[in-house]
Amino acid sequence: MSIFKKGRIAIGVVAVGAVVALAGCASGDPTAPETASGGDSGDAIVVGSFAFPESEILGEIYAQALEAQGFDVSTKFNIGPRQQTIPALQDGSINLIPEYNGNLLAYYDTEYTERTTEDVDGALGDAVAKDDLVVYKSAEAEDKDAYVVTKEFADANGLKAIGDLTKVEPFSLGANPQFGELGYGIPGLKSVYKVNDVTFVPIEDFGGPDTVKALTDDTVQVADIYTTSPDIKSKDLVVLDDPENLISAQNVIPLLSSKIASDELEKALDAVSAKLTTDDLIDLRERVEGEEKASANTAAKDWLEKAGLL
Amino acid sequence: MNLFVSAIQWILDPANWVPGSQSPLPIQDRLAEHLLYTFVSVLIAAVIALPLGFYIGHTGKGRQFVISFTGAMRALPTLGVLFFLTMVLGYSMVSTTANFVGTMIALVLLAIPSILAGAYAGLESVDRQTIDSARASGMTEMQILTKVEIPLSLPLIIGGLRAGVLQVIATVVIASYVGLGGLGRIIASGIGLNDYDRILGGAILITALALLIDGVFAVIQRLTATPGVGSTRQTEKQSLRRRAPGPSTTVGTPLQERES
Amino acid sequence: MNWFLSNWELVLELTLNHIRLSIIPIIIGFVIAVPLGRLAITGRTARGIIITSTSLLYTIPSLPLFVILPAILGTKVLSDINLIVALSIYAVAIMVRAASDSFASVSPDVKQASLAMGYSRWQQFWKVEFPLAGPVLLAGMRVVSVSTIALVSVGVLIGSENLGYLFTNGKQRGILEEVGTGIIASLLIALVFDLILVLLGRILLPWSRSDKKSQSASAALQLQIKAADAA
Numbered sequence: 051m052s053i054f055k056k057g058r059i060a061i062g063v064v065a066v067g068a069v070v071a072l073a074g075c076a077s078g079d080p081t082a083p084e085t086a087s088g089g090d091s092g093d094a095i096v097v098g099s100f101a102f103p104e105s106e107i108l109g110e111i112y113a114q115a116l117e118a119q120g121f122d123v124s125t126k127f128n129i130g131p132r133q134q135t136i137p138a139l140q141d142g143s144i145n146l147i148p149e150y151n152g153n154l155l156a157y158y159d160t161e162y163t164e165r166t167t168e169d170v171d172g173a174l175g176d177a178v179a180k181d182d183l184v185v186y187k188s189a190e191a192e193d194k195d196a197y198v199v200t201k202e203f204a205d206a207n208g209l210k211a212i213g214d215l216t217k218v219e220p221f222s223l224g225a226n227p228q229f230g231e232l233g234y235g236i237p238g239l240k241s242v243y244k245v246n247d248v249t250f251v252p253i254e255d256f257g258g259p260d261t262v263k264a265l266t267d268d269t270v271q272v273a274d275i276y277t278t279s280p281d282i283k284s285k286d287l288v289v290l291d292d293p294e295n296l297i298s299a300q301n302v303i304p305l306l307s308s309k310i311a312s313d314e315l316e317k318a319l320d321a322v323s324a325k326l327t328t329d330d331l332i333d334l335r336e337r338v339e340g341e342e343k344a345s346a347n348t349a350a351k352d353w354l355e356k357a358g359l360l
Numbered sequence: 361m362n363l364f365v366s367a368i369q370w371i372l373d374p375a376n377w378v379p380g381s382q383s384p385l386p387i388q389d390r391l392a393e394h395l396l397y398t399f400v401s402v403l404i405a406a407v408i409a410l411p412l413g414f415y416i417g418h419t420g421k422g423r424q425f426v427i428s429f430t431g432a433m434r435a436l437p438t439l440g441v442l443f444f445l446t447m448v449l450g451y452s453m454v455s456t457t458a459n460f461v462g463t464m465i466a467l468v469l470l471a472i473p474s475i476l477a478g479a480y481a482g483l484e485s486v487d488r489q490t491i492d493s494a495r496a497s498g499m500t501e502m503q504i505l506t507k508v509e510i511p512l513s514l515p516l517i518i519g520g521l522r523a524g525v526l527q528v529i530a531t532v533v534i535a536s537y538v539g540l541g542g543l544g545r546i547i548a549s550g551i552g553l554n555d556y557d558r559i560l561g562g563a564i565l566i567t568a569l570a571l572l573i574d575g576v577f578a579v580i581q582r583l584t585a586t587p588g589v590g591s592t593r594q595t596e597k598q599s600l601r602r603r604a605p606g607p608s609t610t611v612g613t614p615l616q617e618r619e620s
Numbered sequence: 621m622n623w624f625l626s627n628w629e630l631v632l633e634l635t636l637n638h639i640r641l642s643i644i645p646i647i648i649g650f651v652i653a654v655p656l657g658r659l660a661i662t663g664r665t666a667r668g669i670i671i672t673s674t675s676l677l678y679t680i681p682s683l684p685l686f687v688i689l690p691a692i693l694g695t696k697v698l699s700d701i702n703l704i705v706a707l708s709i710y711a712v713a714i715m716v717r718a719a720s721d722s723f724a725s726v727s728p729d730v731k732q733a734s735l736a737m738g739y740s741r742w743q744q745f746w747k748v749e750f751p752l753a754g755p756v757l758l759a760g761m762r763v764v765s766v767s768t769i770a771l772v773s774v775g776v777l778i779g780s781e782n783l784g785y786l787f788t789n790g791k792q793r794g795i796l797e798e799v800g801t802g803i804i805a806s807l808l809i810a811l812v813f814d815l816i817l818v819l820l821g822r823i824l825l826p827w828s829r830s831d832k833k834s835q836s837a838s839a840a841l842q843l844q845i846k847a848a849d850a851a
Contacts (some may be wrong), residue, residue, distance in 0.1 A: 101776075101777075101779070101788060102792055103789070103792055103793055126698065126779075126781075128776065128779060128781070128785055128788070128789070129698060129779035130551065130777065130778055130779050131551060131552055131554070132554065133551060133554040133697075134697045134698065134778065134779055137690075137696070137697045138696070138697055138698045138779075141696045141697070143696050143697070143698040143699070144698070157554070224539075226552060227383075227384065227536070227545065227548050227549040227552050228549060228552035228553050230382050230383055230384075230549070231382070231549070231553060232553075236382065250382060250383050251383075251539065252383055252384070252536070252539065252545060252548070252549070253539040254536055254537045254538070254539065254548055255537075255791070255792065256792075258791075258792045259450075259791070259792065259794050260446075260455060260459070260538065260539060263450060263455040264455045264456070264539070267454040267455055268454075269454055269455050269456045338793065339792070339793045339794065343622075343623060343793065343795055345626070345627070363688070363691060363692070431766065431814070432807065432810075432811075434763075434766045434767065434770070435766045435769060435770055435806070435807050435810035435811070436770060436803065436806075436807065437769075437770045437771075437772075437773040437774075437783070437784070437787070437802070437803060437806045438770065439773050439774055439776075439777075439784060439787050440773060440783075440784070440786075440787040440799055440802050440803040440806065441803065443787045443788075443790065443791040443799050444796065444799045444800060444803060446791075447791060447794070447796050447799065448796065526678065526679055529679070530678075530679060530680070530681045530682070531681070533681045533682075533683050533684070534683065534774070537777075544681075544683070547681075547683060547684050547687075551687060556688070556691065559684050559687050559688060560684065560688055562684060563680065563681055563684035563685065563688070566679075566680075566681045566684075567676075567679050567680050567681070570679035571676070571679060574679070
């Protein structure tokens with residue numbers, strides 16, 4: 051492998067030199083934050099989002115709400131997983147992103163034991179502080195991972211709670227790839243609910259259309275679909291109860307770089323969090339992902355108007 | 361370099377090769393899937409592209425059209441094609457079938473241009489005089505094709521297959537985005553879990569697999585070359601041998617023959 | 621058409637960014653590959669090292685390369701530089717082979733004649749070799765251009781803003797038209813770039829005009845095969 055390494059690095063280095071030279075004169079893109087803002091707190095606040103529709107809607111809500119309060123805002127949406135968003139917050143490529151308190155805490159401590167909103171939020175402040183990040187108040191709105199089955203399957207097998215899945219072993223479970231290894235996923239299913247005979251089918255779309263389709267056409271019998279999915283209602287799906295609190299709270303919470311933190315910003319974002327409910331999230335997703343195909347921008351604007359924040 | 365050392369250690373760790381492990385492990389299962397997808401898609405692409413390429417190369421008919429068409433195929437963004445196909449197929453098939461079929465078609469589309477180009481460029485590279493003398497000696501067109509043209513152009517035909525295989529091996533990675541296996545699944549879970557060992561380890565495995573298969577093709581290409589004729593590799597080597605240390609002579613590849 | 625009509629501004633913005641992200645690697649590929657390709661014909665050892673190592677680069681899968689680059693280069697994770705460096709690496713991988721073939725195709729007699737006329741080595745390169753290698757270089761650039769534009773879209777998986785966004789967003793929201801629009805826009809960019817390259821060839825290499833268009837196209841197709849034909 052040594053040739054491969056040397057060759058690649060050498061070319062990489064040469065290429066970088068040339069790229070830096072060229073990128074310097076070629077970067078005419080006003081939306082490129084790394085050249086535009088330089089990470090100074092005085093410049094525009096760059097709002098990021100993850101690469102799935104709900105996150106983009108929430109990013110739009112933050113951006114438009116802040117704009118209405120007189121902040122200078124730009125957006126940089128569709129960023130990959132936390133492996134990308136956290137470094138992007140630290141290096142100033144983005145300054146603010148809508149997060150989920152439980153999964154964010156899991157990023158810092160995969161073994162976290164907090165389950166309620168209060169406990170998770172309490173632990174989260176300290177966890178993100180290590181990376182010079184800040185969280186404000188979380189919203190009531192929650193988008194949780196959930197063990198979901200079709201209604202027919204639930205009725206036929208008398209399934210109400212996750213623990214009932216022992217009755218239908220062996221079965222297949224579809225979810226994002228990391229579900230196979232995270233605490234609330236397959237390992238937790240085994241240790242907390244004693245459901246052992248599971249075939250894990252990774253589906254790379256955040257409980258989106260592919261996951262739902264795999265569930266409805268019986269490729270998998272159980273799926274990890276998030277609780278705000280419009281498909282739960284429209285496809286007649288059943289969310290299994292979680293009496294042992296395997297899955298922690300997943301409230302929407304603004305995560306930002308400490309450099310831009312200010313009282314005015316906190317006030318503006320708290321106002322959004324105070325209004326946002328889980329039903330709102332379901333409605334917003336239905337507009338963007340359902341028949342209407344509204345843009346995230348429009349859906350966010352309508353919600354903010356209705357909430358009296360614009 | 362610690363990244364690389366650590367990734368290599370990850371690959372060599374026996375714990376990652378235990379049969380029956382939780383996805384994305386064990387490594388050998390993902391390797392086998394990766395090879396299976398590559399083999400199936402290249403095989404289908406070859407069944408379509410080789411006869412077509414032979415026809416064009418032998419008759420010269422439809423050449424212009426096929427060149428433009430395969431040029432456009434190369435411009436297809438495979439990720440988009442993959443999503444488009446799986447969505448369309450998903451309207452009428454169960455998701456696992458739709459995703460598998462869609463992925464195979466996307467990979468077949470990726471492999472066809474190289475294989476097709478190898479086939480017709482190979483046939484075109486055969487000396488006209490050779491073909492004429494075969495015809496004069498009473499061979500049928502089919503005999504000319506199977507006994508003269510294809511054997512003489514085998515190195516270029518295999519070169520086309522080789523390029524197609526390499527492209528497919530590197531691209532199978534995105535199959536995990538529609539729920540299929542392959543080494544891309546290791547990379548995807550590495551990205552999801554912030555685990556560089558898996559991302560880099562997966563990439564190294566794919567590159568190593570590509571190099572291994574490329575080496576096998578190189579050997580086949582060398583073995584199939586007719587001594588002294590039609591072989592890119594051999595003429596090249598001979599001319600290089602002759603050349604040193606004076607000014608270089610023309611390298612006798614079909615590409616230059618056509619250009620000069 | 622509904623989706624496109626209400627989102628054409630997004631499509632335009634992504635298309636422009638896609639073009640910007642493609643142009644730089646195509647140019648870098650050319651600038652780095654030409655000297656390497658010329659160096660490769662100076663002797664057997666040089667050729668072996670250069671051609672083998674650059675075609676190894678071509679086998680690195682793109683997605684993990686995009687993800688790993690910030691850790692190697694020390695760049696920001698969302699920086700366009702990561703994508704541009706990765707695409708430049710692939711462009712070099714394809715182009716070096718084409719460049720070396722192009723210089724090898726220049727007749728040694730012509731080169732001898734130019735030296736006899738009193739040209740220095742430097743003049744010989746710029747006034748004789750480089751122009752004569754032009755048609756094959758152009759064929760290589762056409763392959764680089766097409767494959768770079770197609771590859772840019774994978775960058776969306778690491779947060780790059782380009783037409784690939786229409787693929788992931790369209791899939792998640794179940795909008796087939798959005799995915800289709802992305803594919804068509806990407807094909808159109810590739811077509812326009814190809815026409816520009818052909819036109820540049822006509823202007824800069826007027827002596828090769830007698831070459832039938834098909835010849836250069838077929839040469840372009842062969843280059844891809846030859847890119848793999850090295851290790």
